[in-house]
Amino acid sequence: MTAATARRAVLAGLVACLFVLMPTSASAHANLVDTDPADGEVVPTAPDRLTVRFDETVVAAAAGNELLDARGRAVDAEFSADGAKLTVVPAEALGDGTYLLRWRVISADSHPVSGGTSFSVGEPSESVIPMPSVQEQREVNVLKAVAEAVRYGGVLVLAGLAVFGMLAVPVTRRDEVARVRLRRATTGAAVAACAGAVLLVPLTAWWESGEPLGSSSGLTVADPSAVAAVLVVLGAVAILGTPRLGGPALAGAGVGAVLGSLTVVGHTRSYGPAWLVLPADLLHVASAAVWAGGLVGLLVVLASRPRARDAARMVARFSSVAVGAVALLAVGALVLYWRISGSFQGLWQTGYGRLVLVKVLVTALVVVLGAWNRHRLVGAVESSGDARRTLRRILAAEAGALGVVVAVTSVLVSVSPRSASLAEAGERTGGPAGPGAVLAVLVLGCALGAATFRLLPSFRKDLS
Structure with a gap:
């Protein structure tokens, strides 16, 4: 087995482990506050409505909501969600006996939350069926994680290659091979991003409803996915x-749109304040895109064997840009973890925190490889063919490690960031982000992208 084959096998094994170890139960992001009637309560008269309250806004799922009698027979009832409250109105007055109420709602960050309670009217029934368990669809969970990884990787590389392509114009204008290869890589990333995003539409609907593949999921065009x-x-x-x-401004707005798509769904929709968390999320993904897309872009350009002078200048320029991207990435990550996790001890007490630690450690490895490149190889690229070959191998290793980071991220979006005890102790200052806040961040991202791309030509003049 060659070294390259061994590296690919290790990377594939790491990704496979992440998918196998991925939680298969619904992750509770909206926490139950109380129910009326309370669990186990015996009420003297039949209530005309039942309520279930959560600590954030919820939407009733397309499936998984039902009211059952003691024998497990469905009782006709209407389920509706208003803000943080789920209301159940029986079609007819409930008779004496025990009833089971099961619910499945979608929290503000699009994650499903399931649960159940029982109560009795008049007096409890002599025999009651066990509370039906929720059968999570592992196939849906795994396919959704794969689609998330494809979308995340495609979006980050697409946006990063768009930035890199603008910076590399002086080189690609002289080198037709590099220009064509860079264009093909950008197209491939666009196809991956679009495929992952489109596949996530039905997969998310099945995941939210708990229904199997191919079933009717109640999807609407207004769904965040x-x-x-x-x-x-x-x-x-x-x-x-x-x-x-059009010109660079259109490409910049497109970059803002694809990166902004990552803020439409996810944990940042649930934790506030929105004015801090949403921009921090956009900064985080933008920095990651510049870094990841730049690595791929450098690999593509160096593979076309450009002039030594061009290669040296491109490597030096990206090395400087990468330092800034990593710094901004760290700032965004710290802000997001602070607001989302709710506690430092969550790093080792929750599955979400442990995945964050894996992500940090792998990212730190990439930073170390990048620092070694900057101090040992960048200066020698123009004069040494061996340095260029070594640089390509190190860049490939960095890109592979970032692929693991993307895989971890695709799992993180489906894992609850807080345990039940930490969720009760934590705060959600500012509340979940509403559609207006998300729209404002999207507009801001597109505007900043357009403005940045208009300025990029002035930053690349020294490459001419």
Whole structure:
């Protein structure tokens, strides 16, 4: 077995372990506050409505909500969610006996939450069926994690390659091979991003409802996953169509759209304040995109064997950009973990925290490899062919490690960031982000992307 084959086998094994160890039960992001009637309560008269209250806004899932009698027979009832309260209105007055209420709602960050309670009218029934358990669909969970990884990787590389492509114009203008290869890599990333985002639309609906693959899921075009898919597709069209449709500002707006799609769903929708968490999330993914896309871009350009002078200048420029990207990435990550996790001890007490630690350790490995590149290889690239070959190998290792980071991230989005005890003790200052806050961040991201791309030509003049 060659060294390259061994590295690929190790990387594949790490990713496979992440998928195998992924939680298969619904992760509770909206926490139950109380129910009326309370669990186990015996009420003298039949209530005309039942309520279940949570600590954040919820939406009733397309499936998984039902009211059962003591024998397990369904009782006709209407389920509706208003804010943080789920209301159940029986179609007819309930008779004496015990009833089981099962619910499945979608929290503000699009994660499903399931639970159940029982109560009795008049007096408890002599025999009562056990509370039906929720059968999570492992196939849906695994496919959703794969689609998340494809979308995250595609979006980050697509946005990063768009930035790198603008910086590399002086080189690609002289080198037709590098230009064509960079264009193909950008197109491939766009296809991956769009495919992952579009596949997540039905997969998310099945995941939220708890239904198996291919079933009716009650999906609507207003679902966050559908909105995110539209943003990715429009952003990809803007980036790939820039040479024909417009100038750098259009590509910048497209970058803002594809990166903004990652803020439409996820943990940042649930934890506030929105004015801090959403921009921090956008900063986090933008920095990661510049770093990841730049690594891929450098590999593509160096593989085309450009002039030694061009290669040296591109490597030096990206090395400087990567330092800033890593610094901003760290700032965004610290802010997000502080607001989302709720406690430092969550790093080792929760599955979410342990995955964050894995992500930090792998990222630190990439930083160490990058620092070694900067201090040992960058200066020698122009004069040494061996340095260029070594640099390509190190860049490939960095890109592979970042692939593991993307895989971890795809699992993190489906894991509850707080245990039940930490969730009770923590705060959600500012409350979940509403549609207005998300829209404002999307507009801000597109505007900043357009402005940045208008300024990029002035930053690349020294490469000419």
